[in-house]
Amino acid sequence: MICRILRHASPDASMNEAIEEAILLARHEGQPLDTVHIWQNGKAAILASNADVRTSVDEAACKSSEVAIVRRAASIGRTTYQDDGTLNLTYVIDQKRFFPDTDSLTEAYGRLSKPAVEVMSSLGVSVEVPEYAASLVVEGRTIADAWVRFYYDLMFLQLSINVQTDLNAQGRALKQGMGFTTLSREVNRTVEIEDVQRALIQSIAKHFGVAFQEENLSPLEKKLAGRLHQIKYSRDDWNFEGKAPLSLKDVLVEVYVAYPPTKSCRQIIENVGSATRDLKDRVETRIWMRGKGLDGHGSPPGMPMSIALTEAAKQAIVPAVVVNGELAFSRDVPSAEHVERKILQALER
Amino acid sequence: MKRTLAEAPLEESFECLVCDKVMLRSEQTSTCSYCGKSEVADYQCPDGHYVCEECRLSTAEQLVKTTCNHTKEADPLKIANLLMKHPAISMHGTEHHYLTSCAILASMRNLGLFDIDPIQIDKAAALARMPPLGSCALWGACGAAIGVGIAFSRALKANIMSGEERSISLNLVSESLRKISKLGGPRCCKASVILSLQVARKFLAERYGAQFDEGNPICEFKNVEPCLRKSCPFYHE
Numbered sequence: 014m015i016c017r018i019l020r021h022a023s024p025d026a027s028m029n030e031a032i033e034e035a036i037l038l039a040r041h042e043g044q045p046l047d048t049v050h051i052w053q054n055g056k057a058a059i060l061a062s063n064a065d066v067r068t069s070v071d072e073a074a075c076k077s078s079e080v081a082i083v084r085r086a087a088s089i090g091r092t093t094y095q096d097d098g099t100l101n102l103t104y105v106i107d108q109k110r111f112f113p114d115t116d117s118l119t120e121a122y123g124r125l126s127k128p129a130v131e132v133m134s135s136l137g138v139s140v141e142v143p144e145y146a147a148s149l150v151v152e153g154r155t156i157a158d159a160w161v162r163f164y165y166d167l168m169f170l171q172l173s174i175n176v177q178t179d180l181n182a183q184g185r186a187l188k189q190g191m192g193f194t195t196l197s198r199e200v201n202r203t204v205e206i207e208d209v210q211r212a213l214i215q216s217i218a219k220h221f222g223v224a225f226q227e228e229n230l231s232p233l234e235k236k237l238a239g240r241l242h243q244i245k246y247s248r249d250d251w252n253f254e255g256k257a258p259l260s261l262k263d264v265l266v267e268v269y270v271a272y273p274p275t276k277s278c279r280q281i282i283e284n285v286g287s288a289t290r291d292l293k294d295r296v297e298t299r300i301w302m303r304g305k306g307l308d309g310h311g312s313p314p315g316m317p318m319s320i321a322l323t324e325a326a327k328q329a330i331v332p333a334v335v336v337n338g339e340l341a342f343s344r345d346v347p348s349a350e351h352v353e354r355k356i357l358q359a360l361e362r
Numbered sequence: 363m364k365r366t367l368a369e370a371p372l373e374e375s376f377e378c379l380v381c382d383k384v385m386l387r388s389e390q391t392s393t394c395s396y397c398g399k400s401e402v403a404d405y406q407c408p409d410g411h412y413v414c415e416e417c418r419l420s421t422a423e424q425l426v427k428t429t430c431n432h433t434k435e436a437d438p439l440k441i442a443n444l445l446m447k448h449p450a451i452s453m454h455g456t457e458h459h460y461l462t463s464c465a466i467l468a469s470m471r472n473l474g475l476f477d478i479d480p481i482q483i484d485k486a487a488a489l490a491r492m493p494p495l496g497s498c499a500l501w502g503a504c505g506a507a508i509g510v511g512i513a514f515s516r517a518l519k520a521n522i523m524s525g526e527e528r529s530i531s532l533n534l535v536s537e538s539l540r541k542i543s544k545l546g547g548p549r550c551c552k553a554s555v556i557l558s559l560q561v562a563r564k565f566l567a568e569r570y571g572a573q574f575d576e577g578n579p580i581c582e583f584k585n586v587e588p589c590l591r592k593s594c595p596f597y598h599e
Binding site: 272277298300 | 366376405419420422448449
C-alpha cells in the first residue's frame with residue numbers, strides 16, 4: 014500500500030489547522046493517497062471543538078507569551094498546548110482501505126496508535142492507551158493527546174506527542190494544564206524530535222505495510238487550506254466562539270424533500286437548480302431526503318444538517334428550503350426567481 | 363467523486379419505505395399502504411407497496427391517525443411496524459407514545475371487539491402526547507406503556523369510578539413497564555413499543571380469543587446507535 018508522507022507545516026498555527034482540514038476534504042474529493050502528516054506547530058493552545066475558551070485557556074497569559082489560540086475541528090479531543098517540542102502525527106485515511114478486516118473504530122484507533130506506543134516503548138517509556146480516542150498516558154500523566162474526526166468514509170486521527178514540550182509554558186497557557194509529561198522528562202534526557210520522527214515513520218511502514226511517497230501539498234489542498242483559513246481558522250467567530258461556516262462557498266442552500274420526492278419536491282429542486290445555475294462558484298446546494306439523508310444516501314459523518322434544517326425536519330416541515338442557516342421557504346414551492354432573490358440577499362450580507 | 367443530487371438529475375429508483383425493495387418509475391394507479399388513497403403512482407414497489415404524496419409529507423401525528431383510521435390490519439404490532447418505518451417517525455421520540463395507543467385501538471376495531479371511531483383515536487392520541495420526551499427516565503414510566511393503558515381505558519370507557527375497566531388499564535401499564543424495565547438501558551423506543559404491544563396482544567388473545575402470528579418479532583431498526591444489540595430480545599444479526 015502506498016501512502017503519502019507529508020512534512021509541511023506553517024509558522025501560523027491557524028493555517029496548520031486549515032491545512033489539516035484541507036487534507037481531509039481533498040482526500041474525499043478524489044486525492045488518491047492516504048496521508049501521514051508529521052509536523053510541528055509554533056506555540057499554540059489548541060482548543061477542542063466544543064471547548065469554552067474562557068474556561069480552557071488563560072487568554073492574557075497566551076497573549077503575553079505569544080501563544081496562538083486556535084480551535085480544532087475534531088469530534089473527539091481535548092484542549093492542549095503545543096510548541097516546537099511537540100511532534101504531531103496525523104493520519105488521514107480511508108478506513109475501509111486501511112483496515113479492510115475490521116470496521117471497529119476502537120480497533121482502528123488501537124492499531125493507529127501502536128507505532129507511537131512502540132516508539133515510546135523503545136525508549137523505555139511504558140505507555141497505556143486507556144480506551145478509544147483517549148490520550149496516551151504514562152502512569153496517569155498524558156504524554157500524547159489524541160483527536161479524532163470522521164468525514165464520509167475517512168478517518169482523521171492526530172496524536173500530539175510531547176517530546177520536549179515546555180510544560181511550564183503549558184501550565185501557564187491552559188487553565189487545566191496539569192497532569193502532562195514529556196518523553197524527555199520520562200527518560201531523564203533530551204529526546205530529539207528528529208529521532209522520534211524517524212522512528213515513527215519506520216514503525217508505521219512496518220505496522221501497516223506501507224511504502225511512503227514523499228509529496229507536498231497538492232494545488233487542491235493549497236486552495237482548500239487558503240479558503241478554510243480565510244473563512245474559518247483565522248476568525249474569532251470560530252477560534253473563540255466555535256461558530257463554523259456552513260459551507261466553503263459563500264452561501265449554503267439546503268433543500269429538504271420527501272422520500273421519494275413528491276411532485277412539489279421535484280419542482281423545488283428544479284427551481285433551486287435554476288436559481289443557482291449561474292451562481293455555482295458562490296453557492297453550494299445540498300439536498301436532504303426525509304429519513305434518508307443527504308441525496309438519499311444516509312447522513313455522512315462530518316456533514317451535518319444546519320440547525321435550522323434540523324429544526325424543520327423535527328417539525329416535519331417538508332418540503333423546506335434553508336438559505337445560509339435560515340428557514341427561507343416552508344411547505345410551499347417558491348419560484349426560481351424568489352429563490353434567487355433570497356440567495357442574492359444572503360450574498361449581500 | 364460521486365455527483366450530488368444538486369448536480370445531477372434525480373435518480374430513477376428509490377427504495378420502498380415498507381420493504382426496502384427497489385421501486386421503479388410507474389404511471390399506474392396505486393393504493394397508499396398508509397391511508398388507502400388511490401392515485402397515479404410515481405414510484406411503485408414490485409410487491410405493490412406505495413406511499414402517496416400526502417403521506418410522504420405528513421407529520422407523525424397525521425400519519426398515525428390517518429393510518430390507524432384506515433387500516434384493516436388486526437395485529438397492532440404490524441400496524442406499529444408499518445408506522446415506524448415511515449420517516450415521519452423518528453428512531454426515538456414521543457410519537458411512539460401515541461403510536462402505541464392508536465395501533466391498539468385500530469386493532470381492537472378490526473378484530474370487531476370495540477366500536478372505535480376517529481374521535482376516539484384522536485382522543486387517545488391527545489392523551490398519549492402528554493408524557494414528555496424521556497418520561498421513562500424522568501417519570502419512571504415509559505410513554506409506550508402508558509399508551510397501552512390509554513388505549514384500553516378509551517376502549518373500555520374507564521373513569522375514576524370504574525372498577526374492572528380501570529384495573530385492567532392499570533395492570534396492562536404495570537405489566538408493560540415491568541417488561542420494559544427488564545431491558546435495561548439505554549432506552550429504545552422501538553423495543554418499548556414492541557414489548558408494550560406484546561402485552562396488549564396477550565391480553566386481547568386471553569380475554570377475547572384474538573389470534574395473532576406466533577413467533578418473536580424481529581426488530582427492523584437494529585444497529586442505529588445506541589442499539590441494545592444482543593441484549594435486546596428482538597435483535598437478530
